[in-house]
Amino acid sequence: MAFGCPVCNGLREVESLCPACGDKMADTGRLEDTFDDYSPYREIDDVRMTNGYVDLEQNVCMHLFVCTRCGRETVHGVEEEELGGP
Template structure:
């Protein structure tokens, strides 16, 4: 079993917006936005449902980053 360093507060990832160049804010795991109960579901189970082909087998955790200036959203894959 592997853990995501961002989810567990071990590391912060600094991302610049591709639209305006401002620092983006980390908004949590992408799977947490699927429905009301997804934050409470098993992480590995949700990775099989996220639509990205190698998040489960490649040990990557998709995180949503948002730009506070231009509202751009990007998904970043964090290595577990």
């Protein structure tokens, strides 16, 4: 069974409020893409095995959110959904 992130695939959006100031946070994308210059080009599951989260086992895509007002960063998991296909 294949799973995919509905946010990364443009199926829905996620909103988050800053725990420090309450302003809206911006989703900057997958956490793994921020590790270094070549992270976006590595195999997704390869990076997910070493990122410090149990996201691969639990079918969760970790996203980095940044507050548009105070700059605080937080990480939120987005539950992946089963992908349709033949």
